[in-house]
Amino acid sequence: MNKIVDFNAFPDAYGRFGNYGGSYVAETLMAPLAELTEAYLRLREDPAFIAELDHDLKHYVGRPSPIYHAERLSQHVGGARILFKREDLNHTGAHKINNTVGQALVAKRMGKPRIIAETGAGQHGVASATVAARLGLKCVVYMGAVDIERQKINVYRMKLLGAEVVPVTSGSKTLKDALNEAMRDWVTNVTDTFYIIGTVAGPHPYPLMVRDFNAIVGREARAQMLEEYGRLPDVLTACVGGGSNAIGLFHAFLNDADVRIVGAEAAGEGIATGHHAASLAAGRPGVLHGNRTYVLCDDNGQITETHSISAGLDYPGVGPEHAFLKDVGRAEYVGITDDEAMEAFHLLARQEGILAALESSHAVAQAIKLAREMPKDGIVLCNLSGRGDKDVHTIAAREGVQV
Amino acid sequence: MSRIDRRFAALKATHRTGLIPFVTAGDPSPQHMVALMHALVDAGADLIELGVPFSDPMADGPVIQHASERAIAKGVGLNEVLAWVAAFRQLDTDTPIVLMGYLNSVEIHGYARFAQEAVQAGVDGLLLVDCPLEESAVLRPLRDAGLQQILLAAPTTAPARMAQLCGSAEGFLYYVSFAGITGAAHLSTGDIAARVADIRAHAKAPVAVGFGIRDAASAKAIAGFADAVVIGSALVERLAGATDAEEIAVRVRAFLTPIRTALDAH
Ligand SMILES: Cc1ncc(COP(=O)(O)O)c(C=O)c1O
Numbered sequence: 001m002n003k004i005v006d007f008n009a010f011p012d013a014y015g016r017f018g019n020y021g022g023s024y025v026a027e028t029l030m031a032p033l034a035e036l037t038e039a040y041l042r043l044r045e046d047p048a049f050i051a052e053l054d055h056d057l058k059h060y061v062g063r064p065s066p067i068y069h070a071e072r073l074s075q076h077v078g079g080a081r082i083l084f085k086r087e088d089l090n091h092t093g094a095h096k097i098n099n100t101v102g103q104a105l106v107a108k109r110m111g112k113p114r115i116i117a118e119t120g121a122g123q124h125g126v127a128s129a130t131v132a133a134r135l136g137l138k139c140v141v142y143m144g145a146v147d148i149e150r151q152k153i154n155v156y157r158m159k160l161l162g163a164e165v166v167p168v169t170s171g172s173k174t175l176k177d178a179l180n181e182a183m184r185d186w187v188t189n190v191t192d193t194f195y196i197i198g199t200v201a202g203p204h205p206y207p208l209m210v211r212d213f214n215a216i217v218g219r220e221a222r223a224q225m226l227e228e229y230g231r232l233p234d235v236l237t238a239c240v241g242g243g244s245n246a247i248g249l250f251h252a253f254l255n256d257a258d259v260r261i262v263g264a265e266a267a268g269e270g271i272a273t274g275h276h277a278a279s280l281a282a283g284r285p286g287v288l289h290g291n292r293t294y295v296l297c298d299d300n301g302q303i304t305e306t307h308s309i310s311a312g313l314d315y316p317g318v319g320p321e322h323a324f325l326k327d328v329g330r331a332e333y334v335g336i337t338d339d340e341a342m343e344a345f346h347l348l349a350r351q352e353g354i355l356a357a358l359e360s361s362h363a364v365a366q367a368i369k370l371a372r373e374m375p376k377d378g379i380v381l382c383n384l385s386g387r388g389d390k391d392v393h394t395i396a397a398r399e400g401v402q403v
Numbered sequence: 404m405s406r407i408d409r410r411f412a413a414l415k416a417t418h419r420t421g422l423i424p425f426v427t428a429g430d431p432s433p434q435h436m437v438a439l440m441h442a443l444v445d446a447g448a449d450l451i452e453l454g455v456p457f458s459d460p461m462a463d464g465p466v467i468q469h470a471s472e473r474a475i476a477k478g479v480g481l482n483e484v485l486a487w488v489a490a491f492r493q494l495d496t497d498t499p500i501v502l503m504g505y506l507n508s509v510e511i512h513g514y515a516r517f518a519q520e521a522v523q524a525g526v527d528g529l530l531l532v533d534c535p536l537e538e539s540a541v542l543r544p545l546r547d548a549g550l551q552q553i554l555l556a557a558p559t560t561a562p563a564r565m566a567q568l569c570g571s572a573e574g575f576l577y578y579v580s581f582a583g584i585t586g587a588a589h590l591s592t593g594d595i596a597a598r599v600a601d602i603r604a605h606a607k608a609p610v611a612v613g614f615g616i617r618d619a620a621s622a623k624a625i626a627g628f629a630d631a632v633v634i635g636s637a638l639v640e641r642l643a644g645a646t647d648a649e650e651i652a653v654r655v656r657a658f659l660t661p662i663r664t665a666l667d668a669h
Pocket residue numbers: 094095096120121122123124198199200239240241242243244245246311312313357359360385386387
């Protein structure tokens with residue numbers, strides 16, 4: 001790894017992280033993106049905006065979230081200490097709210113009365129509907145028809161919050177198609193609409209902005225580690241769908257060269273089977289949804305259908321900053337299968353009394369793998385990105401249980 | 404002078420408005436794609452826009468989305484598209500062909516390889532919906548090989564940027580008539596006229612207007628102030644489901660002839 005890299009210097013003015021990122025969008029969106037970039041770059045330095053955001057994160061989201069030493073789990077695994085950054089304790093149950101609170105404030109400052117969002121697991125949709133309700137903004141959420149079926153509870157939550165949920169039936173009817181449809185809405189309604197993208201993907205400035213709003217996770221965790229443990233963790237891990245909770249945890253540690261960083265992608269039924277969503281581990285550089293990044297596609301460039309038990313990881317691309325971190329060797333990305341995630345889910349439930357989201361269960365599985373190979377005084381810090389209430393139906397169905 | 408430039412020069416010399424039909428390559432029928440292209444020319448097309456099917460057509464409405472899905476399901480990719488262009492060129496060396504699509508198709512094919520194969524097949528230009536001027540450095544090998552990059556301008560394009568686009572335009576500049584996706588129906592000619600007049604006064608290249616043109620009346624309304632009109636979704640919709648060459652030619656003729664007539668009567 002090249003130690004001279006200052007990871008805070010990315011992205012550049014064009015939104016590029018090395019070869020990745022950028023703004024690969026239709027001409028119609030260049031102006032609204034420029035307007036958004038200009039507004040956001042101003043707001044991120046604006047003390048009044050920062051104060052309002054901090055206030056909301058504290059009083060509405062419930063930050064800071066604790067780091068929690070999972071003693072029984074660690075003992076059971078028999079290796080290093082496993083610590084969880086408890087994003088599952090946030091209002092609405094996942095890290096996604098960090099981003100939507102931030103973007104909603106940007107929307108408000110920009111005077112946009114209408115919010116649109118795409119969602120996979122429904123967590124980002126719920127988090128968007130939540131902030132829209134709070135600010136009195138109209139909210140439309142695009143969601144793949146397949147995901148609507150497997151995340152019914154979140155669909156209903158969004159409706160209770162006053163959002164309109166639009167089923168997307170094109171393509172593979174999952175997250176990527178929901179993103180396409182949200183982009184189509186945005187290009188049609190550019191003047192009054194603010195598009196809250198739910199992960200560190202999309203065109204510039206989204207990968208930067210969503211990372212900034214989630215970077216609170218790593219900033220808090222780093223300070224908490226120093227305060228409570230007197231040192232940094234040996235290794236960080238997080239699940240990677242689009243990559244927002246992962247970059248959120250990783251970012252504050254990128255310049256700490258001694259902290260190892262491992263992202264866990266969805267290996268589905270196993271990477272060798274082709275039924276997976278491991279864009280970094282098994283994909284190649286390409287262009288999707290407005291940025292250059294690693295994508296899963298065939299030799300014709302057609303984006304391939306992905307598979308994961310968790311809707312939130314079922315995405316054939318990944319945030320460009322992760323592509324960059326992989327290429328420069330700062331982070332490693334590995335696959336966790338559906339079965340491994342399920343096993344970790346149950347273990348965490350029984351050892352610690354925590355039902356993790358299926359997405360987060362991938363990170364838990366990876367944390368267990370890492371801890372097992374490490375000495376007892378080592379520390380693995382894992383982002384527990386969300387809670388599993390939304391997944392109980394999926395889990396019951398998979399295990400043949402009638403709820 | 405490129406084939407596209409020659410064609411627009413000829414249109415100008417005869418005071419005609421260009422007719423640019425768009426079809427999704429491989430739809431309605433891969434076997435009859437070359438026949439379809441010839442039928443377009445026979446019915447009055449001045450230039451053909453051939454859509455390269457992509458799995459995630461972010462800027463397209465349902466009609467072209469579905470056409471792309473049908474073509475992809477039949478295995479259509481860039482190799483097939485290039486082969487059809489080459490076959491078309493055996494009989495027609497005059498009608499310019501512009502491939503329209505999304506960057507990932509070219510990125511994965513490889514820029515240098517694509518440039519060489521596309522020129523060899525007889526492709527003249529490339530319109531990549533998701534590759535704005537700022538990102539077109541990657542297209543260098545294509546331009547070096549003689550392919551023209553067709554740029555888009557939109558109602559949202561700010562004045563400074565419009566000046567830049569006008570200065571960089573080659574082949575023709577494609578003005579998107581409204582903020583939206585392909586296939587949407589609204590067209591307000593008044594707003595477009597003023598904007599296009601302004602662009603034509605500054606652009607190095609002719610200006611084609613697309614989005615929202617679906618019949619003779621809308622084509623004629625645009626013909627008053629544009630160098631060419633592009634018609635996509637309405638044609639793709641009309642062709643959907645046709646299974647043999649004869650049926651395809653009949654539908655093409657029925658659809659394009661009134662439009663050609665309206666443009667020429669202008
Ligand atoms: C709890 C949870 N974790 C992780 C993810 C994956 O997204 P990202 O990779 O952007 O964090 C999701 C997405 O819905 C989620 O709900």
